[in-house]
Amino acid sequence: MPEVIFPGPEGRLEGRFAPAPKPRAPVALILHPHPSSGGTMNNRIVQELYKTFQRRGFATLRFNFRGVGRSQGTFDNGIGELSDAASALDWVQSFHPEAQQTWVAAPSFGAWIGMQLLMRRPEIRGFISIAPPANLYDFSFLAPCPASGIIINGEADEVVTPSGVQRLVDKLRTQKHITIHHDTIPGANHFFEHEMDPLMASVNNYLDMRLDPNCPIK
Known part of the structure; x- marks a missing residue:
């Protein structure tokens, strides 16, 4: 699990x-x-996704957004992030320019950033969005959502309302050519403290x- 420092838009x-x-x-x-709620690359869910x-066998990177840990810069309300x-x-792809698949995975605020990223990067073919803050941020940019993925939320989430997540899922499922899976974890709060x-x-x-070669979802 090597530590790395790589160039970003506002520094290292x-x-x-x-x-x-x-x-x-x-x-x-x-x-x-x-970051304002203590989010870092050492978040428990982030580490589990990484592992x-x-x-x-993926080339896998987790990192701190600007202003977090040893990352330079200051928080930019999602735009800079x-x-x-x-x-x-870009940095990961510089080592793996022939990667056959690219995925993005994240909880909460990171899921909002990740789903914006997949709109910009057509090579992203799958996503895992955990507790995407559909009641706190605008997800209307997913028009249309370019990739299939899964959205997972906690039944007892006190930050991201299950109804807000369900509306996002329902909206994405009206789109053609993608498949959206949705799981709700019984009893789980926003941090999945006891439901990891x-x-x-x-x-x-x-x-x-x-990842099954016979999977019809591409």
């Missing part, structure tokens, strides 16, 4: 990078929750399905 960005074990391996970018993709994410993806196992089971079941 700090990350942890797991190189892929073989050429043409897929790429995964993991984003973290809102999941690493075990599957989207640029940070694009720079991070069922959360990651949902993630891994979805990845098992999507």
Whole structure:
């Protein structure tokens, strides 16, 4: 799990990078929750996502947005953080220019950034959005959503309302040519404090399905 420092739009960005074990391996970018609520690349969900993709042979990067940890710059309300994410993806792709798949995965604020990133980067073919803050941020940019993915939320989330997430899922499911999976974890709050196992089971079941060579979702 090598520590890395790479260039971002406002200075250096700090990350942890797991190189892929073989050429043409897929790429995964993991984003973290809102810095004002203590979100960093060391968030528990972020670390679990990182380990999941690493075990599957992805070239996997998690990093701190600007102003977090040793990353330079100051918080920019999502605008600069989207640029940070694009720079991070560029950096990983510089080592794996022939990657056959690119994924983005994140909880909360990071999920909002990640879904904006997939609108800009057509090479992203899958996403995992955990507790996307559909009641707090505007997701209307997903018009249309260019990739299939899974949205997971907690039944007892006190920050992101389950009804708000359901409206986002329903909206995306009206679009053609993509498939949106949706799991609700019983009893889970916004941080999945006591439901990490069922959360990651949902993630891994979805990845098992999507990464199967016979999966009809491309």
